Every structure is written in C-alpha cells, then in structure tokens.
Amino acid sequence: MMRNLSNVLLLLIISLSSCLMVFGWDNGLARTPPMGWLSWMRFTCEIDCNTYPDECINEKLYKDMIDRIVDDGYLQAGYQYVNIDDCWMAMDRDPKTSRLIANETRFPSGIKALAEYAHSKNVLLGIYEDIGTLTCAKYPGTYYQNKDHTFIDAETFSEWKIDSVKVDGCYADPKKFNITYVEYSKALSQVEHKILYGCSWPFFKADFSENDYKLIRKSCNLWRQFGDIVDSYQSVKWIIDMMGMHNERFIRYHGPGDMLIIGNNGLSYEQSKTQMAFWCMWSVPLLMSNDLRSIRPEMKEILLNKELIAIDQDPLGIMASLVIQKSNWQTQVWTKKLSPMNNNELNPWAILYFNGHQLGPDSYMSYKLSSLIPELNQTISYDVHDLFNSNDSYLGTLKPNQQLELLVPTAGSVRLVKLIPKI
Numbered sequence: 079m080m081r082n083l084s085n086v087l088l089l090l091i092i093s094l095s096s097c098l099m100v101f102g103w104d105n106g107l108a109r110t111p112p113m114g115w116l117s118w119m120r121f122t123c124e125i126d127c128n129t130y131p132d133e134c135i136n137e138k139l140y141k142d143m144i145d146r147i148v149d150d151g152y153l154q155a156g157y158q159y160v161n162i163d164d165c166w167m168a169m170d171r172d173p174k175t176s177r178l179i180a181n182e183t184r185f186p187s188g189i190k191a192l193a194e195y196a197h198s199k200n201v202l203l204g205i206y207e208d209i210g211t212l213t214c215a216k217y218p219g220t221y222y223q224n225k226d227h228t229f230i231d232a233e234t235f236s237e238w239k240i241d242s243v244k245v246d247g248c249y250a251d252p253k254k255f256n257i258t259y260v261e262y263s264k265a266l267s268q269v270e271h272k273i274l275y276g277c278s279w280p281f282f283k284a285d286f287s288e289n290d291y292k293l294i295r296k297s298c299n300l301w302r303q304f305g306d307i308v309d310s311y312q313s314v315k316w317i318i319d320m321m322g323m324h325n326e327r328f329i330r331y332h333g334p335g336d337m338l339i340i341g342n343n344g345l346s347y348e349q350s351k352t353q354m355a356f357w358c359m360w361s362v363p364l365l366m367s368n369d370l371r372s373i374r375p376e377m378k379e380i381l382l383n384k385e386l387i388a389i390d391q392d393p394l395g396i397m398a399s400l401v402i403q404k405s406n407w408q409t410q411v412w413t414k415k416l417s418p419m420n421n422n423e424l425n426p427w428a429i430l431y432f433n434g435h436q437l438g439p440d441s442y443m444s445y446k447l448s449s450l451i452p453e454l455n456q457t458i459s460y461d462v463h464d465l466f467n468s469n470d471s472y473l474g475t476l477k478p479n480q481q482l483e484l485l486v487p488t489a490g491s492v493r494l495v496k497l498i499p500k501i
C-alpha cells in the first residue's frame with residue numbers, strides 16, 4: 079500500500095482519556111489505544127486458498143484468530159479487535175444495490191456472520207475500505223466508478239455490526255481529504271452501530287505541515303502517518319528514529335504506532351522486547367500482525383506482558399519523550415510520565431534505555447535520574463522495577479540525584495524500568 083513514501087505504517091492515535099485534554103473524534107471510542115490483531119503485515123493479500131489454505135484471506139483465517147485471541151489469553155490481556163484488511167471483497171459492488179459484498183468463495187457465511195461469531199466470544203471485528211475509487215489492492219473503493227458510496231457503506235458496516243473501520247487512501251485525490259474523510263466521519267456518526275474510525279489521511283501527503291491535524295483529530299479516532307511496517311528490525315528501527323525526530327510534533331497530536339510484528343521471523347527475542355517497549359512507551363495501538371496459531375511461547379509472553387500493556391494503556395496517555403540521543407541514534411533514552419497510583423499525587427515514571435550498537439559487548443548505560451526527569455520530587459526516593467522481569471522486578475531504591483545504571487544488551491535491545499514514588 080503506497081510503498082513509495084516508506085516501508086512503515088504508523089497510526090497516530092489521538093484519543094486518550096484525560097479530562098484536561100481534548101482528544102480525537104469524541105464518539106466514545108478509542109479512549110485508550112485499541113489493542114487487537116490485524117491481518118495485513120503477515121497475510122497481506124494472499125487470496126490463493128488452494129496453495130495457502132491456512133494463510134489466505136478468508137473467513138477461516140479470521141475465525142482461527144478470534145479463537146486464538148480468546149483461548150490463549152490475549153483477550154483477557156486487552157487485545158479485543160480482530161481486523162480484516164484489504165482483499166476481503168468481491169471485485170465488484172452489488173450491481174443492484176451498489177453495496178459492498180464479500181468474496182463468496184472465501185467468505186461463504188458473509189461478514190455479518192463473522193461479526194456475530196466474534197461478538198459471541200466478546201471479540202470486536204474490524205474491516206477495511208478505501209476513500210478512493212479502488213482500494214490499494216484494487217478492490218471497490220468508496221468512490222468506485224466515481225460515485226460516492228460513503229453513506230451506503232457506513233450503513234452496510236453498521237448492519238453487519240462492524241466495530242472498526244480502517245479507511246485507506248489509495249486511488250484518491252489527497253486535496254479532497256478534508257471533504258471525503260470528514261464526510262465518512264459524518265456517515266459513521268449517523269449509523270446505529272458505533273464504529274471506530276481509522277483514517278489514512280495524513281500519510282498520503284508528503285509534508286506533515288500540510289496536514290490539517292485539527293480537522294483530522296476532530297474527524298478520526300486514529301490516523302496513519304507513514305507506509306507499511308515490514309517484518310524486519312530495520313523497519314522497526316526506522317519507526318523508532320522517526321518518532322524521535324518528530325517527537326515534539328507528534329507529542330502535541332499524540333503519537334504514532336502500528337502493527338506489532340512480534341512473533342514472526344524478522345525480529346530476535348531482544349528486538350521483539352524492543353518493539354513492544356517502544357510501542358507501549360508511545361501509548362499507541364497494539365495491533366499484532368502475526369500467526370497466533372504458531373507463535374513461539376517467549377514471543378507470546380512479551381505480547382502478554384501486563385506491566386507493559388499497563389504502560390501503553392495508562393490513563394494519562396502521554397507519549398514518551400526522547401531525552402537522550404547519541405551515536406547517530408544508537409543510544410537513546412526515553413521517559414514517560416504515568417498516572418498517579420492510589421490517591422497520592424506523585425507520578426510514577428517509565429524509563430527506557432535503548433542500545434542499538436551492533437558491535438562490542440553489552441554495555442552499561444548510566445544517567446542521573448534528575449537529569450533524565452527534572453520534575454522528579456527531590457525530597458523522596460523511588461523504587462526501581464524492571465518491567466521485563468516480573469518475577470523478580472525490584473532493582474533498588476534511588477534518590478533523584480543518583481545514577482540509574484543498567485546493563486543493556488547490544489543489537490537493538492532495551493531495558494525498561496518503572497520508578498515508583500516511595501512514600
């Protein structure tokens with residue numbers, strides 16, 4: 079999908095709950111970053127079900143994932159959406175009603191039945207459309223044959239009880255996005271079933287500053303900033319650096335995210351922890367794109383890490399700040415303010431150390447706490463907990479004027495700790 083700009087897709091989520099801030103489209107959805115599963119990165123547009131009976135885009139694939147989400151503990155951990163991506167449709171709209179229809183050989187029971195199946199298990203079902211004449215893989219778009227189907231599609235998705243729609247931006251004129259994407263939002267607000275609305279609006283303009291983020295934020299629950307992520311450390315690293323470079327801009331609109339590729343072939347164990355840690359520090363959607371039927375146990379454990387998920391879903395929803403960047407982005411430190419525990423007003427913090435060096439031994443990184451987080455309360459101490467070692471997480475107690483020293487493995491690894499104010 080629009081691989082011309084980059085290989086990485088990011089969704090900007092705009093809508094976390096806090097009474098102090100105004101977030102994205104206020105339809106009651108996406109108050110915290112949505113969590114779930116999405117087919118694109120892993121299964122793309124594979125429609126040859128003879129050669130790939132278990133991997134092609136059909137109802138069996140989504141039913142299998144719904145089952146795994148429920149039976150393997152993902153739903154309980156917060157992963158609630160299973161999202162269909164491109165290539166689910168027939169090559170034409172219904173000639174009489176102009177409605178979208180699913181490919182009948184691959185979705186013999188239809189999308190409505192799939193949504194019912196998901197809902198019977200407490201899972202939410204997401205779907206995919208495009209604001210242009212065609213989708214990125216050339217299936218019928220919203221403006222198929224240059225006619226506007228915005229309202230009829232919203233109606234169809236509502237009747238099917240779809241819970242989320244990702245609206246892509248291929249085969250469309252980006253100059254009209256301030257009309258077409260806004261109209262889509264209006265259509266969704268008028269139908270009976272509540273539908274989370276993800277836009278690809280800003281991604282299709284070359285220059286961030288050309289985007290009317292105020293309007294985007296008002297219209298969409300989520301938005302996408304860049305191209306698709308692929309199954310590699312390089313792709314993840316590129317996002318991390320982009321997030322660092324645009325940290326100040328993104329922090330204002332709230333941060334990008336995108337498919338978690340953990341559990342595939344491209345990331346090592348340490349690099350998988352790295353992706354999870356960064357995504358959670360940014361408070362962005364946690365959408366896995368992997369095969370949950372064959373995922374390795376240690377990767378599953380990363381995805382189900384309760385401490386990390388709590389960082390992602392923190393009610394303050396503040397995106398982490400880049401505070402140290404050295405050695406051409408190979409050394410990074412990020413900090414994130416968390417909402418106070420209990421009734422006291424002191425905020426816990428999360429601190430991430432990143433070591434991207436690919437040569438030499440694991441290295442000690444050491445920084446004075448107050449130099450990383452000037453607003454720490456100087457009069458109190460903080461307990462330091464390792465969020466990737468839940469069985470034995472306590473590392474020590476530090477005053478703000480003391481050093482936080484951690485041994486960080488090489489080759490794109492992180493250490494992630496939480497500072498808990500000690501009262």
Ligand SMILES: *[C@@H]1O[C@H](CO)[C@@H](O)[C@H](O)[C@H]1NC(C)=O
Nearest residue numbers: 125126127168169181183184
């Ligand atoms: C449904 O998908 C199959 C490939 O799995 C394709 O051969 C067929 O033409 C599609 N049917 C329609 C109506 O688009």
Ligand SMILES: *[C@@H]1O[C@H](CO)[C@@H](O)[C@H](O)[C@H]1NC(C)=O
Nearest residue numbers: 252253254255256257290293
């Ligand atoms: C939409 O954006 C274009 C520039 O790309 C501008 O000329 C036009 O006035 C905008 N329309 C609305 C309704 O905001």
Ligand SMILES: *[C@@H]1O[C@H](CO)[C@@H](O)[C@H](O)[C@H]1NC(C)=O
Nearest residue numbers: 424454455456457458500501
């Ligand atoms: C620091 O913590 C102490 C003890 O809880 C509290 O009395 C004081 O108000 C805090 N100072 C600031 C600046 O928050």
Ligand SMILES: *[C@@H]1O[C@H](CO)[C@@H](O)[C@H](O)[C@H]1NC(C)=O
Nearest residue numbers: 376379465466467468469470
């Ligand atoms: C933590 O303890 C559980 C149960 O005792 C064990 O299964 C798991 O492997 C341990 N995890 C680590 C990271 O040591």
